[in-house]
Amino acid sequence: MRSLLYLIAVILIIGWILGFFVYSAGGLIHILLVIAIIALILGVIRRA
Structure with a gap:
């Protein structure tokens, strides 16, 4: 479950970077x- 949360976080951060810098999504x-x-x-x- 922990690795799934990290995977989701990485995907969301990449989506944020693309949306903010490339597509200017607002x-x-x-x-x-x-x-x-x-x-x-x-x-x-x-984890703790």
């Missing part, structure tokens, strides 16, 4: 970054 694209950070935090908390 302000809502930052939600991907927030969700990715939450997934990383959950992965760290569940």
Whole structure:
């Protein structure tokens, strides 16, 4: 489960980078970054 959260976080961060820098998707694209950070935090908390 932990590795799945990290995989989801990486995919969301890549999506955020593409949406922010390449496609200029607007302000809502930052939600991907927030969700990715939450997934990383959950992965760290569940590992402990």
